[in-house]
Amino acid sequence: MSLFLHARSSTRAIHIFRTVPPLRTYRKQLLLSDRTVGLVPTMGALHDGHLSLVRLAAAENTDVFVSIYVNPTQFGVHEDLDSYPKTWESDMAMLEALDAELAQDKEAGEWREGKQRGRITAVFAPTTKTMYPTLPPSSEIAGEGSFVTITPLASRLEGASRPVFFRGVATVCMKLFNIVTPTRVYFGQKDVQQTVVIKRMVQDFHVDTEVRVGPTKREADGLAMSSRNVYLGERRKRVGVVLSRALMAAEEQYKKGKRGRGDILWQADDVVDQKKLEQDDLPPAKRALFEVDYISLADPDTLEEVEEVDEKRGAILSGAIKMKPLEELQEGEDCGLGGGAVPVRLIDNIVLKPKS
Numbered sequence: 001m002s003l004f005l006h007a008r009s010s011t012r013a014i015h016i017f018r019t020v021p022p023l024r025t026y027r028k029q030l031l032l033s034d035r036t037v038g039l040v041p042t043m044g045a046l047h048d049g050h051l052s053l054v055r056l057a058a059a060e061n062t063d064v065f066v067s068i069y070v071n072p073t074q075f076g077v078h079e080d081l082d083s084y085p086k087t088w089e090s091d092m093a094m095l096e097a098l099d100a101e102l103a104q105d106k107e108a109g110e111w112r113e114g115k116q117r118g119r120i121t122a123v124f125a126p127t128t129k130t131m132y133p134t135l136p137p138s139s140e141i142a143g144e145g146s147f148v149t150i151t152p153l154a155s156r157l158e159g160a161s162r163p164v165f166f167r168g169v170a171t172v173c174m175k176l177f178n179i180v181t182p183t184r185v186y187f188g189q190k191d192v193q194q195t196v197v198i199k200r201m202v203q204d205f206h207v208d209t210e211v212r213v214g215p216t217k218r219e220a221d222g223l224a225m226s227s228r229n230v231y232l233g234e235r236r237k238r239v240g241v242v243l244s245r246a247l248m249a250a251e252e253q254y255k256k257g258k259r260g261r262g263d264i265l266w267q268a269d270d271v272v273d274q275k276k277l278e279q280d281d282l283p284p285a286k287r288a289l290f291e292v293d294y295i296s297l298a299d300p301d302t303l304e305e306v307e308e309v310d311e312k313r314g315a316i317l318s319g320a321i322k323m324k325p326l327e328e329l330q331e332g333e334d335c336g337l338g339g340g341a342v343p344v345r346l347i348d349n350i351v352l353k354p355k356s
């Protein structure tokens, strides 16, 4: 009997692993044949942002593993664990289509130019019992369990609003890294704080892997792609783009040579305030209200707020807004999954690069 489940693909099968031992056996075979593994951890509900990370991993490794697991410990008790989108069939269809594309690139010899080399070899889609074998996973701040905590990074920015978030992320990533032993791991720039926390964890725990970060994929209007965007609908998408616009406006100030906190951030605050006023003036059937959680200018490694950007270090401009539920729906309006009733947190960031 085969140890592995298989997903059909036009050219070959992607192995689907649900438990650890067969994955480990398979990984050992790859190691013995000198193959390299790039792991892309995801929570599923795949979109082009995820696929761009898979492409990057395939350009740098012979084998790509994608994990699909909605990790309960990174959701606070009042957060959206239950409503987090789950789209297994379409996730697998997207991965199979991308794998077929990678196979063609390989046949066309593009890999020789160093562009595409690897294929999607495996999907790891464990159950919670597999990931948390001894204790039920806790989302409580004081909850018991085996956790990885990275302080004080985990309490800044996103961590201020989501106190268990980075403990959950670091814990599940440590588990995934121990299970897959990837040569490289791939994370999206969109979740910049996550990349900083994971890099710190890998450094401090001597995890034998390389952390790679892929650029943020955006919609044509600039909105950062995100799995939770399916809950937005058209009206909230149109307004939600204010976050990327605000950050871009602040970036312009940096490009013009401004280095002081106030001189850079006032532009972002202004864009956001204008949009808020505009929406407040509209009737409930036309507006999309939102709250700003933070707009930040922080050091790229410590994520501490900075008063002045050090040109040798650069900085991270980031922000989070909460799109509130729609108040009144219009006839035939596209309100997104959940009919406009689900609040949606949007995050985004821009790296202000150091000047050499």
Ligand SMILES: Nc1ncnc2c1ncn2[C@@H]1O[C@H](COP(=O)(O)OP(=O)(O)OP(=O)(O)O)[C@@H](O)[C@H]1O
Residues within 6 Å of the ligand: 041, 042, 043, 044, 048, 049, 050, 052, 053, 186, 187, 188, 189, 190, 191, 214, 215, 216, 217, 218, 224, 225, 226, 227, 228, 229
């Ligand atoms: N727009 C994007 N561009 C590049 N990478 C992305 C983008 N969105 C997500 N990623 C990355 O994909 C990986 C998996 O993320 P995840 O499955 O949580 O999706 P998500 O879109 O970030 O969902 P959520 O709505 O929960 O924030 C993470 O490393 C994340 O940073």
Ligand SMILES: CC(C)(CO)[C@@H](O)C(=O)[O-]
Residues within 6 Å of the ligand: 041, 042, 043, 069, 071, 074, 169, 172, 173, 191, 194
């Ligand atoms: C890295 C991750 C898959 C851990 O659950 C998640 O935080 C995400 O999707 O960004």
Ligand code: BAL
Residues within 6 Å of the ligand: 043, 074, 191
């Ligand atoms: N992309 C980060 C996962 C989360 O927000 O829960």
